[in-house]
Amino acid sequence: MFQIVGKRKLNDSMTLMIVKAPFIAKKAKAGQFIILRVDEFGERIPLTVADYDREAGTVTIIYQIVGKTTMKLDQLNVGDAILDFVGPLGKASELSGYHRAAVIGGGAGCAIAWPQAKALHQMGAKVDMIAGFRNKDIIILEDEMREASDRLFLMTDDGSNGNKGFVTAALAENIENGADYDLVVAIGPLVMMRAVVGVTKPKNIKTIVSMNPIMIDGTGMCGGCRLTVGGKTKFACVDGPDFDGFEVDFDETIKRGRTYFDQERAMAREENCKLMEGVKNA
Amino acid sequence: MPNMQQQKTPMPEQAPQVRCHNFAEVAEGYTEEMAKNEAQRCLNCKNKPCVSGCPVGVHIPDFIACVTKGEYEEAFQIIKQTNSLPAVCGRVCPQESQCESKCVRGIKGEPVGIGRLERFVSDWHMQHAGQAVSAPKATFNGHKVAVVGAGPAGLTCAGDLAAKGYQVTVLEALHVAGGVLMYGIPQFRLPKEIVQKEIDELKAKGVEVKTDMVIGKVLEVDELFDMGYEAVFIGTGAGLPNFMNIPGEALVGTYSANEFLTRTNLMKAYKPEYDTPSPVVHKVAVVGGGNVAMDAARTALRLGAEEVHVVYRRAEEQMPARKEEVHHAKEEGVIFNFLTSPVRILGDENGHVSGIECVKMQLGEPDASGRRRPVEIPGSNFKTSVDCVVMAIGNSPNPLIRSTTKGLEANRKGCIVVNDETMETSREGVYAAGDAVSGAATVILAMGGGKAAAKSIDEYIQKKNK
Numbered sequence: 001m002f003q004i005v006g007k008r009k010l011n012d013s014m015t016l017m018i019v020k021a022p023f024i025a026k027k028a029k030a031g032q033f034i035i036l037r038v039d040e041f042g043e044r045i046p047l048t049v050a051d052y053d054r055e056a057g058t059v060t061i062i063y064q065i066v067g068k069t070t071m072k073l074d075q076l077n078v079g080d081a082i083l084d085f086v087g088p089l090g091k092a093s094e095l096s097g098y099h100r101a102a103v104i105g106g107g108a109g110c111a112i113a114w115p116q117a118k119a120l121h122q123m124g125a126k127v128d129m130i131a132g133f134r135n136k137d138i139i140i141l142e143d144e145m146r147e148a149s150d151r152l153f154l155m156t157d158d159g160s161n162g163n164k165g166f167v168t169a170a171l172a173e174n175i176e177n178g179a180d181y182d183l184v185v186a187i188g189p190l191v192m193m194r195a196v197v198g199v200t201k202p203k204n205i206k207t208i209v210s211m212n213p214i215m216i217d218g219t220g221m222c223g224g225c226r227l228t229v230g231g232k233t234k235f236a237c238v239d240g241p242d243f244d245g246f247e248v249d250f251d252e253t254i255k256r257g258r259t260y261f262d263q264e265r266a267m268a269r270e271e272n273c274k275l276m277e278g279v280k281n282a
Numbered sequence: 283m284p285n286m287q288q289q290k291t292p293m294p295e296q297a298p299q300v301r302c303h304n305f306a307e308v309a310e311g312y313t314e315e316m317a318k319n320e321a322q323r324c325l326n327c328k329n330k331p332c333v334s335g336c337p338v339g340v341h342i343p344d345f346i347a348c349v350t351k352g353e354y355e356e357a358f359q360i361i362k363q364t365n366s367l368p369a370v371c372g373r374v375c376p377q378e379s380q381c382e383s384k385c386v387r388g389i390k391g392e393p394v395g396i397g398r399l400e401r402f403v404s405d406w407h408m409q410h411a412g413q414a415v416s417a418p419k420a421t422f423n424g425h426k427v428a429v430v431g432a433g434p435a436g437l438t439c440a441g442d443l444a445a446k447g448y449q450v451t452v453l454e455a456l457h458v459a460g461g462v463l464m465y466g467i468p469q470f471r472l473p474k475e476i477v478q479k480e481i482d483e484l485k486a487k488g489v490e491v492k493t494d495m496v497i498g499k500v501l502e503v504d505e506l507f508d509m510g511y512e513a514v515f516i517g518t519g520a521g522l523p524n525f526m527n528i529p530g531e532a533l534v535g536t537y538s539a540n541e542f543l544t545r546t547n548l549m550k551a552y553k554p555e556y557d558t559p560s561p562v563v564h565k566v567a568v569v570g571g572g573n574v575a576m577d578a579a580r581t582a583l584r585l586g587a588e589e590v591h592v593v594y595r596r597a598e599e600q601m602p603a604r605k606e607e608v609h610h611a612k613e614e615g616v617i618f619n620f621l622t623s624p625v626r627i628l629g630d631e632n633g634h635v636s637g638i639e640c641v642k643m644q645l646g647e648p649d650a651s652g653r654r655r656p657v658e659i660p661g662s663n664f665k666t667s668v669d670c671v672v673m674a675i676g677n678s679p680n681p682l683i684r685s686t687t688k689g690l691e692a693n694r695k696g697c698i699v700v701n702d703e704t705m706e707t708s709r710e711g712v713y714a715a716g717d718a719v720s721g722a723a724t725v726i727l728a729m730g731g732g733k734a735a736a737k738s739i740d741e742y743i744q745k746k747n748k
Contacts, residue, residue: 221521255633
């Protein structure tokens with residue numbers, strides 16, 4: 001059992017959780033992930049390691065409440081425990097040797113982009129962080145991202161924070177204004193990452209994307225997380241989760257990501273009803 | 283006077299039309315009367331040819347003699363001397379090509395149903411004796427050994443070492459121990475409760491099992507030595523699914539057999555109280571001809587598929603699956619397409635599987651495996667509509683541990699290189715066996731390897747400490 005030692009709501013649908021997992025905390029690096037199972041009946045879901053504290057023996061995860069598992073997870077509080085917590089899985093991001101980087105996060109993806117920005121910054125790269133949200137009410141980790149970067153560009157789809165536009169617009173503008181990036185890291189919805197590659201590929205700026213496909217064991221066994229990279233089949237759990245954005249077949253991955261969409265939506269609805277009932281009965 | 287009945291005492295089974303809609307065990311096991319009747323077919327040969335066919339050397343005629351006398355617990359203890367997982371082996375061993383293939387009774391008629399008797403004895407023990415009369419915990423001999431992977435090889439190695447007094451820690455990547463017995467072999471062939479009981483017995487013998495530990499990631503082999511383990515056994519299995527590299531393998535509805543079976547067996551996706559989404563199946567093509575292909579096909583039926591095809595590129599006689607499993611699959615309505623090989627999987631506009639294109643094959647000259655090589659018949663391509671394709675064409679050894687362990691030699695196929703007798707790897711104090719060494723094979727061969735490794739580890743540690 002893995003005890004929850006910290007929990008902080010970041011916005012209506014996103015939560016940060018600190019979990020006691022000393023062995024994982026000792027080894028985790030930016031870009032790696034864990035797999036958790038909330039309880040006996042739970043599915044196994046992958047979540048990126050957002051932060052770790054080697055001394056305290058804790059691992060930080062940030063999740064968006066999208067389905068049954070994240071709903072169940074969100075019902076746990078400090079002092080409760082998660083049944084299974086496995087990691088650190090996947091390859092750590094290769095971020096050394098870059099001078100000028102743009103790290104792009106979209107919504108919940110900022111939770112993964114933030115540690116990447118922090119790692120790059122610590123390795124001496126100058127970092128522009130570009131973070132995109134639907135509106136200003138759901139902006140997360142603003143202070144953390146500001147601290148991890150030299151410049152932070154906070155964009156909203158509706159302009160409610162006074163900076164309207166998609167992350168790709170900010171990226172293109174920075175490049176236009178002479179930011180000679182030697183690395184772009186993009187983490188967020190697949191369509192966003194595909195759009196970022198659309199900007200960087202013509203300019204041949206190396207672009208790393210972080211993939212989060214369907215996965216069960218996380219050790220290469222199930223093959224569920226396979227995706228096509230450079231025409232070859234790769235497993236996100238052992239070959240990734242970071243890949244060269246120019247090589248990823250996004251269209252195929254977007255379709256695969258919807259495999260269990262209907263079932264998951266039905267299960268989430270059911271869980272939601274159960275929660276609502278709990279509220280009524282309370 | 284032995285029972286000279288030529289046929290094996292039949293095994294009661296669930297009716298095919300019933301069982302193909304449930305996950306309960308297909309074969310229901312012998313009653314005492316049936317077991318005694320079958321046991322009396324054994325001639326108790328002096329030279330015991332059956333034992334030579336058993337990779338772990340179970341004293342077969344001795345335990346069968348106990349069954350004839352109704353001494354079931356004694357029979358169990360005889361099996362247990364050499365076999366850590368008898369209830370599992372009684373169900374999933376390919377007895378027909380091992381112990382039973384050497385049985386004298388098989389020359390004229392059917393061999394003694396050794397596997398069925400092994401199962402009866404183990405089940406009897408579980409129902410009547412429980413852990414109370416299990417072998418007592420051995421006295422700690424002062425030495426610690428780490429076992430990586432809680433599958434058949436690791437559990438056997440752990441059991442044998444614990445019996446010698448070693449303090450053994452088994453480190454498992456998944457959330458339960460058992461390996462392929464838990465995630466791969468379906469409930470209807472090997473109930474998970476049985477596997478759990480075997481593991482509980484090992485724990486009662488003092489074996490410590492730590493789940494959620496991916497060795498090579500959270501701890502490396504070198505660190506295990508730093509922690510005071512004097513030897514490390516690697517039994518990480520063949521957990522890397524093979525694909526054909528044909529177009530369409532990334533379509534929604536294409537599964538590796540591992541994913542298909544893990545969702546169902548380990549994650550219980552077929553039970554409504556579990557959160558794991560289940561594969562959606564109506565018309566299914568399973569590609570392959572081994573036991574895993576049979577398991578996937580029969581699982582698909584139980585998940586509600588209306589039509590399940592097995593697509594195999596050679597002929598029926600060359601199928602690697604056990605005859606009994608093929609027979610069961612046929613009874614349940616699985617359709618076999620022999621001498622047929624997929625060339626591409628077809629998809630619809632949403633990226634879902636909509637069909638499969640295959641080509642007919644004919645058999646040519648024998649290949650390296652000794653079987654006649656299947657050759658395409660040009661122009662014989664045809665398409666069938668399906669909405670699910672399961673690739674069951676084998677697994678390679680999982681690369682995780684060898685890619686993160688310095689100095690651990692592996693061959694071109696990714697199999698860890700060992701001394702065939704001692705199971706010693708290129709690293710001192712590190713031993714390996716099972717599918718991680720052999721590539722995908724059987725439970726009992728993995729157990730045989732685990733056993734050999736336990737013997738070598740004992741010798742190594744005792745010699746080192748002299």
